[in-house]
Amino acid sequence: MARPFSQIGYRNKRISGKAATGLILLLIFLSHPLAAQDNNQVVPPLKWDLQACLDYAMKNNIQLNSLRLSKKTGEQDLLLSKAARLPNLTGSATQNIAGARNAELAYGVHPSGSYSLNSNVTLFNGGYLTNDIKQKQLTVQVLDLNVAQQINDITLLVTEAYLSILLAKENIVYVKDVVSTAEAQVLRAQQQFEVGSIARKDLAELQAQLANEKYLLVTAENSQRQxxxxxKQLLQLPTDTAFEIVAPDTLMGIGLLTPVQEAQKVALDTRPEVKSGELGVQVAALDLAKARAGYLPTLSAGGILSTSYQKDPDYTYFKQLDNNFYQxxxxxxxxxxxxRRVNKTNxxxxxxxxxxxxxxxxxxxxxxxxxxxxxxxxVxxxxxxxxxxxxxxxFVQESYRIATEQLNVGVANMVEYLxxxxxxxxALQAYIQAKYNAALNIRIYDFYRGVPVKL
Structure with a gap:
């Protein structure tokens, strides 16, 4: 049995309402991730190892992005230089209304107008445009090399800061262990002092030593924070961003060093600052070619199309435009x-x-x-x-172990133990410092040889 038309229409309205509601909810759902993506163009990684730090810095460092924008400006200058070979085209239109009295002293309004198209193209200018294009192309390459050089600088800075954090963290681990040992010794000495086994002076020396080791721990923690x-500043991370780097399993050992002459040759052949300097000489040479073009004649071609009209009872508007058409x-x-010595000075x-x-x-x-x-x-x-x-x-660790055992059995002199x-x-701090210093310097040396930095 066919349903009434009104019921069918009501059901369609309900379906349309549900579809609209679902569409709105879908748009709301999609808008949130899109908004988040707009606000955070680069999502920070969950695992901050050295490679993650380097990748994030390459995308977010302000100095680096500023150089990338400078390169884009140079690319626009290149496009403008190439476009200078093309003819230009300008149009103008003038519309006037003049009021005046005629011979019979009757006042009248007299409209008039003129329209024109103008074009000009340079045919020869001593090679100035060609050399300017070449110069702009080299300039873009120089700007690209500036980006590469900044990437190299940031790579070394990030690596140094990363290893400095690892050094501080390892130092904190060892110093905490020393502090824990000192606290146990002070507690034991306190008990011995209470029963009269040691003098007050020995207890005070251990307490002073504990205070000094706590100071070392605070210094190490401050170093890690700094x-x-x-x-974080190199990575352009907000101060409230949770940030904890991941230590590598091991630091790569130092192998056989490449001779310094070989490393210098590789650096001179591959480093962007050298290539940029070489291109700088070529850019200056093209400036000279452009300056010499000022001595040569310039040949250009031009064309004009124009027409005009004014109020005339004998000729229509379009007839006047046709009669006055000028080429x-x-x-x-x-x-x-x-x-006046301008070209010679240039x-x-x-x-x-x-x-x-x-x-x-x-x-x-x-x-x-x-x-x-x-x-x-x-290195x-x-x-x-x-x-x-x-x-x-x-050797110092072994001596300290023996001194600790002697102290525990009561046969060690407190001064010698301390x-x-x-x-x-x-010796512990010197060892940690030397380990990370060696790891950093070998990576810097290898980096100048073209070896990527990695842990």
Whole structure:
């Protein structure tokens, strides 16, 4: 049996209402993740290992992103330079209304108008446009190399801050262990003092030693907080962001070092600052070519299309536009004869700029060679310090263990024990420092050889 039309319409309204409600809920559901994505373009990783820190810094560091924007500006300048070869086209339209009296002293309104299109194109200008395009292309490459150089700088800064945090965290672990041992010794000494087994002086010395070790612990914790802040600033992380780096399983050992001459050659052949300096010389040379173009004539072509009308009872509006239609095409040759030394000055200044660019390139190469050599020296020194620190820590740790056992059985002199303990703490901190210093310096040296930084 067919249902009444009114019931069918009512059911369709209900379905439409449900569909609309579902659509609204769906849009609300989708809007939240989209809004979150807009507010946080790069979602912080859950695991902050060194690679995650480097990846996040490459996307968020302000100085790096500023250089990327500068590169985009250079790309726009290149497009503008290429477009200078094309003809331009401008249009103009003028509409006037004039009021005046005629011979019979009758006042009348007289409309008039004129319309035109103008175009001009440069045919020859001594190669200025061609050289300008080449120069802008090289400039874009230089800006791209500036980005690469900033990436290298950030990589080293992030790695240094990351390893500094690991150093502080490991130092905290060891110092906490020393503090726990000292607290147990003070508690035991307190009990011995109460029964008269040790003097008050011995107890006070242990208590003073405990206070000093707690101070060392606070210093290590402050160092970790400071280095964490430094790393968060490099990553452009908000201060309230939860941030805890993940320590690697092991630090890579130091193998056979590449000879410094080989490392210098690789750095000079691959580093972006050297390539940027070389391109800088080429950019200056193109400036000279552009300056010399000022001595040459410029040839351009132009054309005009125009028409006009004014109130005339004998001719209609469109008839006047047709009768007054005007076309012109021509060539213009401009020859510089006397420019009050403008061209000569531009040429001489461009030559000076070439010399400056060559000096800058030479200085960049010299500085880079010295930096690589210093990195090599740092690695050699760090390796020697690490080997010595390991040896020292091994023997001092054994001496401290023996002194602790002697103290526990009551046969150790308190002064000698505290001396051994201080030597142990110093050797421990020297060992940790030497280990991370060696790990950092070998990575810096390898990085100049083109080896990616990793743990």
């Amino acid at each position: 280095n964490t802040l430094t790393l 012109q095409i021509g060539l213009t040759l401009s020859v510089p004869i006397f420019t 040429v001489e200044k461009s030559k000076i700029e070439i010399d400056q660019s060559r000096l800058a390139l030479q200085n960049t190469k010299t500085n880079l060679s010295q930096i690589v050599e210093q990195a090599y020296i740092n 050699v020194n760090a390796q020697g310090q690490y080997d010595a620190a390991v040896e020292q820590f091994k 001396q051994q303990k201080n030597l142990y703490i110093q």
